[in-house]
Amino acid sequence: MSDAPLFDDIAKGPPGGRAFWRMASDGVRVRLAHWPRPDGSPRRGTVLLFPGRTEYIEKYGLIAAELAERGFDTLTIDWRGQGLADRPDNERALGHVDHFDEYQLDLAQMMALATELDLPRPFTMLAHSMGGCIGLRALHNGLEVAGACFSAPMWGIILSKPVRPLAWGFSWALHRSPWKLALSPGTARQTYVLAEPFDDNMLTTNAQMWDMMRDQAKAHPELTLGGPTAGWLFAALTEMRELASMAAPNVPAVTWLGTNERIVEPAPIHALMARWPNGRLEILQGFQHEVIMEAPEVRSRVYTSIEDLAQGRKTTSAA
Template sequence: MENAPFFADVADGPTDGAAWWLITEDGVRVRAGLWGASKPRGTVLLFPGRTEYIEKYGRAAGDLAKRGYATFALDWRGQGLSDRLTGDAMSGHVMRFSDYQHDVNAMIATADTLDLPRPWHLLAHSMGGCIGLRAVMDGLPVQSCAFSGPMWGIKMSGSLRPLAWSLSWGSRKLGLGERYAPGTEPENYVLTEPFATNKLTSCPDMYQYMIDQALAYPELGLGGPSLHWLYEALSETRALARKPSPDLPCLTVLGSEEDIVDPARIIERMSRWPGGRLEVIESGRHEVLMDTPEMRGGVMELIGRFFDAPERVACETSSSKDRARPVAAAAPARQS
């Protein structure tokens, strides 16, 4: 494997971070990064969200290392330092959503080559949660899976959803699929959205952490998704919603103020996941792994305990009335 750039100066993670270039089976070059643990008791396969990159999870990797877990993360095709897929480097684009599984396959092959400590666990955020759900349904070799604000549906109004379907479908037929989805732009979100109105975190320090990374290494940044990506994402989330949950211990954390992915889809999925637990994080936004020290600490403690004992922790409070209350108040999932 060929060494790849790794920006330890902005990651704020364990000091042993390293990265490599991987070539997928369809010829795309993607970047994978590893943080070890002094005496690893297992490895967390970390699937980032759309627009994200390895270094953004440096602090999370530090939390996992304290519990004895190595962290192996990936830049998905079309973002981070992995190959961009259109002439516009800021466009979030993919030809087929299933192509991300080629990236997963390259990651798993490399984990085998590196002989990363087992058992392996999955931690997947947002778009990574969509990719990760497909992967575990297809037999990803992990002992358990944890999701943070997974993109099992995209949040939008009922009136906008049919328009999103028709516009994204039509753009492909007209050769306009690489254009930005309505309401998005070729700019890095954290460099254009004021902290006061951001949908990611309520922690000024964590938002500044993201801004500092974006300013130091603009090549990591990504703008809005293409219309083609939108169609592929809508199609994949709809297809996944129709499939049963796998028989694998699962923990999902969801911010009570989630406003990017569709909470109803998450609630519906977790209601029919055998051995699954949904934890609603009070006052959490989209990135509960990157919020205030108190919130982040509590969430990472829960995830760490889950990886230590997946079956036990998944069932600890799954029937608790307190845990069920915010779930019961949510709207039913949409199937389109």
């Protein structure tokens, strides 16, 4: 375990944050960060924060600060292929894995670090988008958490009409070829928040959070990421199909989904939460993909659900 950079200038996390390098079992280096709760605050455990695709540790500094006020430590990660973690593409613009099992190797380092730092229990998962796909697999693999809070989990991907019929065939044909690092159709190398205007963006309705993400991308472009590779797309489609065929894990769960979701498919979320016996689906009218990058009152509702999970309060299905 060695210290890694943590860009406090853009993260605005709680005091005492620290980042670490860890080497996964296959030799890929990932970055992790721990933000502690303030001394004297309630001891409610640790939130294991699983970011989405294209994301990086510093994006969640404000979230960690708000969780710290409620008595939670936060441990989060740069998954391989994004943030400051190792990337296979020399231009560092594209996110890639050959198989989603690789993310579980990163998660193993996250859990090992939690043990080494002796972080307070219980552990509660907060998983956004692609992190929700990784987190769901982790629950099936026996990850020990008091509960799971999902934000627009990637259990299906919305593909444009021209791309949809080609996605499986295109990605399958390239995923084992020298062109597996080719950019997926309909995506770009530039990070989304710098390529698109706030008006009609697909992430958030909150202009302040949008500006924060843009400012971070401008200040530290080395953290940003463009579109996925063909290999990543095939790996994601394969993983989501496998997960959809499995029963819901026996773990309390709350899933948050905006009615204006345009990135992940809502139907698989509704389907899984409908059969999750100790789960609840919360629908947010008028909100978009980045539920925890929305207004403070929306974030507060998510944090309250994390408190409920950590304290073992009953969760019933409302799907």
